[in-house]
Amino acid sequence: xxxxxxxxxxxxxxxxxxxxxxxxxxxxxxxxxxxxxxxxxxxxxxxxxxxxxxxxxxxxxxxxxxxxxxxxxxxxxxxxxxxxxxxxxxxxxxxxxxxxxxxxxxxxxxxxxxxxxxxxxxxxxxxxxxxxxxxxxxxxxxxxxxxxxxxxxxxxxxxxxxxxxxxxxxxxxxxxxxxxxxxxxxxxxxxxxxxxxxxxxxxxxxxxxxxxxxxxxxxxxxxxxxxxxxxxxxxxxxxxxxxxxxxxxxxxxxxxxxxxxxxxxxxxxxxxxxxxxxxxxxxxxxxxxxxxx
Numbered sequence: 001x002x003x004x005x006x007x008x009x010x011x012x013x014x015x016x017x018x019x020x021x022x023x024x025x026x027x028x029x030x031x032x033x034x035x036x037x038x039x040x041x042x043x044x045x046x047x048x049x050x051x052x053x054x055x056x057x058x059x060x061x062x063x064x065x066x067x068x069x070x071x072x073x074x075x076x077x078x079x080x081x082x083x084x085x086x087x088x089x090x091x092x093x094x095x096x097x098x099x100x101x102x103x104x105x106x107x108x109x110x111x112x113x114x115x116x117x118x119x120x121x122x123x124x125x126x127x128x129x130x131x132x133x134x135x136x137x138x139x140x141x142x143x144x145x146x147x148x149x150x151x152x153x154x155x156x157x158x159x160x161x162x163x164x165x166x167x168x169x170x171x172x173x174x175x176x177x178x179x180x181x182x183x184x185x186x187x188x189x190x191x192x193x194x195x196x197x198x199x200x201x202x203x204x205x206x207x208x209x210x211x212x213x214x215x216x217x218x219x220x221x222x223x224x225x226x227x228x229x230x231x232x233x234x235x236x237x238x239x240x241x242x243x244x245x246x247x248x249x250x251x252x253x254x255x256x257x258x259x260x261x262x263x264x265x266x267x268x269x270x271x272x273x274x275x276x277x278x279x280x281x282x283x284x285x286x287x288x289x290x291x292x293x
Contacts (some may be wrong), residue, residue, distance in 0.1 A: 178217035
């Protein structure tokens with residue numbers, strides 16, 4: 001078996017991202033490979049070079065938890081990267097998967113009602129491939145400058161509005177790819193994840209470069225600096241929550257400092273959304289505060 005498996009790709013990418021001096025090794029002369037050599041990782045992990053080679057090539061079927069921890073320490077993986085490595089090393093029949101039959105794109109009625117109960121707070125639900133599965137009206141108004149509010153990864157990398165909307169585009173791009181990589185670790189065979197990754201990799205050199213780094217990070221609590229084309233600069237805090245009855249979904253909520261400029265902008269965005277809904281209703285089209293795209 002070649003080292004083109006998800007496990008092999010991950011180990012090789014993380015090995016190549018380290019320099020000898022990063023791990024306390026001397027660097028002598030010219031090196032023919034980027035980063036660390038396989039035998040150097042093996043030495044740092046306390047395993048044989050042959051064993052590590054088999055692991056990186058996907059020929060070691062059931063490495064022990066102690067062995068995985070030793071390799072992770074050698075590669076200086078953080079907690080999220082270590083969890084990702086553990087998922088990749090599970091046998092295929094043990095790996096947590098997201099089966100199509102589970103309907104991971106279906107949103108519960110209670111969650112839709114919750115979204116709609118926050119009229120001044122942008123909130124939306126994401127699937128594993130960063131598809132926007134549902135959103136409230138103010139979230140749609142916040143992203144009105146995009147061609148479509150459908151998939152965050154596509155919006156960041158392929159929609160021209162993304163370069164202006166995310167004031168720190170490089171940070172947004174890196175986070176987006178790391179989140180996709182984290183989801184990929186749970187289900188490397190996911191058709192939807194594969195479709196999104198393949199499309200972005202073919203159309204965006206920046207995405208392809210970031211994807212090849214194999215960096216892993218899920219959504220947590222962070223600050224975002226955004227630029228809306230109509231209400232201007234926004235400084236927000238966002239939180240992401242796992243949906244208990246659908247662990248593959250995430251509820252993302254954007255918050256503003258009370259009584260601040262961003263909070264006022266959210267109110268303005270809600271007013272714009274309400275006016276748009278009213279206009280569509282007057283024209284005979286039903287308005288919707290929540291979409292299950």
